[in-house]
Amino acid sequence: MNKRALILVALTLVQLTVPVRAATPQEARAALAKATAFMRSISAGGGWLWTYSTDLKERAGERPATPTQIWIQPPGTPSMGMALLRAYEATGDKQYLDAAKAAADALATGQLESGGWDYVIDFDANAAKKWYRRSDAGKLTPAEISKRVNISTFDDNTTQSAVRFLLAVVDASKGSNDARDQRIRAALEYALKKMLEAQFPNGGWPQRYDGKPRNAADFPVKQASIPKNWPREHAGVKYFNYYTLNDNGQRDCMATMIDAWKRTGKAEYLAAAKRGGDFLLLAQLPAPQAGWAQQYNQNMEPAWARAFEPPAVTGGESSGAIRTLVELYLETGEEKYIKTIPAAIDWYQRSAIAPNRWARYYELGSNKPIYGDRDGKIHYTLEELSEERRTHYGWQGDFNVQRTITFYEQVKAAGREAWLEKQKTKPLTDKQKESRAKSLAPRADKAIAAMDAQGRWLARGKIDTRLFIDNLGALCDYLEVAGK
Numbered sequence: 001m002n003k004r005a006l007i008l009v010a011l012t013l014v015q016l017t018v019p020v021r022a023a024t025p026q027e028a029r030a031a032l033a034k035a036t037a038f039m040r041s042i043s044a045g046g047g048w049l050w051t052y053s054t055d056l057k058e059r060a061g062e063r064p065a066t067p068t069q070i071w072i073q074p075p076g077t078p079s080m081g082m083a084l085l086r087a088y089e090a091t092g093d094k095q096y097l098d099a100a101k102a103a104a105d106a107l108a109t110g111q112l113e114s115g116g117w118d119y120v121i122d123f124d125a126n127a128a129k130k131w132y133r134r135s136d137a138g139k140l141t142p143a144e145i146s147k148r149v150n151i152s153t154f155d156d157n158t159t160q161s162a163v164r165f166l167l168a169v170v171d172a173s174k175g176s177n178d179a180r181d182q183r184i185r186a187a188l189e190y191a192l193k194k195m196l197e198a199q200f201p202n203g204g205w206p207q208r209y210d211g212k213p214r215n216a217a218d219f220p221v222k223q224a225s226i227p228k229n230w231p232r233e234h235a236g237v238k239y240f241n242y243y244t245l246n247d248n249g250q251r252d253c254m255a256t257m258i259d260a261w262k263r264t265g266k267a268e269y270l271a272a273a274k275r276g277g278d279f280l281l282l283a284q285l286p287a288p289q290a291g292w293a294q295q296y297n298q299n300m301e302p303a304w305a306r307a308f309e310p311p312a313v314t315g316g317e318s319s320g321a322i323r324t325l326v327e328l329y330l331e332t333g334e335e336k337y338i339k340t341i342p343a344a345i346d347w348y349q350r351s352a353i354a355p356n357r358w359a360r361y362y363e364l365g366s367n368k369p370i371y372g373d374r375d376g377k378i379h380y381t382l383e384e385l386s387e388e389r390r391t392h393y394g395w396q397g398d399f400n401v402q403r404t405i406t407f408y409e410q411v412k413a414a415g416r417e418a419w420l421e422k423q424k425t426k427p428l429t430d431k432q433k434e435s436r437a438k439s440l441a442p443r444a445d446k447a448i449a450a451m452d453a454q455g456r457w458l459a460r461g462k463i464d465t466r467l468f469i470d471n472l473g474a475l476c477d478y479l480e481v482a483g484k
Helices: 003-017 025-041 077-091 094-110 142-146 155-173 179-198 246-264 267-283 317-332 341-351 387-391 401-414 416-423 430-450 465-482
Strands: 051-053 069-071 120-122 369-372 462-464
Touching: 025 077, 025 094, 025 430, 025 465, 077 094, 077 155, 077 465, 094 120, 094 155, 094 179, 155 179, 155 246, 179 246, 179 267, 246 267, 246 317, 267 317, 317 341, 317 401, 317 416, 341 401, 401 416, 430 465, 462 465
Parallel strands: none
Antiparallel strands: 051 462, 069 120
16 A cells, blocks of 8 residues: 555544534524624614625625615515524524514614515615605605605515514514514504505505505406417516516415414415415416416416516416415315316426426417517527526526426325325424434534634625525524524
């Protein structure tokens, strides 16, 4: 055996004999506290953006931001707040609940009169005059109101994530009645009321909502159809009031209603979720293209949104629609919600462009993969697109299709009752906790080792809320089984 081989053998023996170090619960708790203290030190009004340069001179959500702004869209303030609530649940330490409540109070401050949230809240007094907030109601003239933004967005899980976070905070507060908790509860109750108002008669939700009453006659309840002469070019029509599945808007609204029902016990929220399921049944396109579109006009026809988002059957959001219907069936036991899923699966199986790969858009009628660009025209190959659109949009992917199909098939095979029984969480024995703690310790160790002296976790040289959320999750996972 040569010298190099002997050295390798020796190193291997050393590695085998040196015990793997595991984080202690005390170290995990200390890391949680240090990281949280740092993030609270850079918050604005109790909330956060997405990223910060280490010198805090550059800040951003989806776009560059100022020191007085916070972001709502995940992984912004609601996502951070949920991570802090998780830390409270894992440790019982009220500093995390206090931080979560501060984030919830920030949302209450920035809540719009229309009931939800824009992507951003600005705490600068002059900049805040851009928006018509709930706190402004009764204080402004109609002329002043007309100049302000009052559009709640359901795009990108923005308002929905805020509502679900408020639900969780109110639940964790256990009926506390101090002034801050009262503000948070009031914001939640108003947000839920306006979400119910935002839902259309057919059960769909818009991409954005201005809070104004609607004439139900303008939104007839009817089955989706594919018109023979659908527009091949973008005509610049505003799409914010369309029935919207894009970016899983409908799915997130329904999940919010289910969450509200479970946490409050109020039947109107379950009823809203079921109306949402009824909309998905109406929105399913006729065979042989039995999927869903990203958005529909008031005549329940697939419609253009942005210039690069044509009317089409979508390989992306259709997967989310199927999963949502299965989940609603599990919640309600109503078979109608899964009755038409086989037709959608048949369409998927005929439409794959490669193994486990689908196009985002399929042309209405021909079922050919199609692509869009900022020129508002339909293209049939990726090569036709501008470089910016070709590389900055998810034109092809697995879209969780196979996992969704497997989920449906497993639920069907097991039966609803057996599936639900299988999903019930059983308390871990001490031996199981010990085993799980050992398996989770390396992730906790990695999180602790990656933290710098200031309590920061850096991604690509920047303070990143997503990384904070992930590392807090790793520490909480460990603490839940290793002990508080």
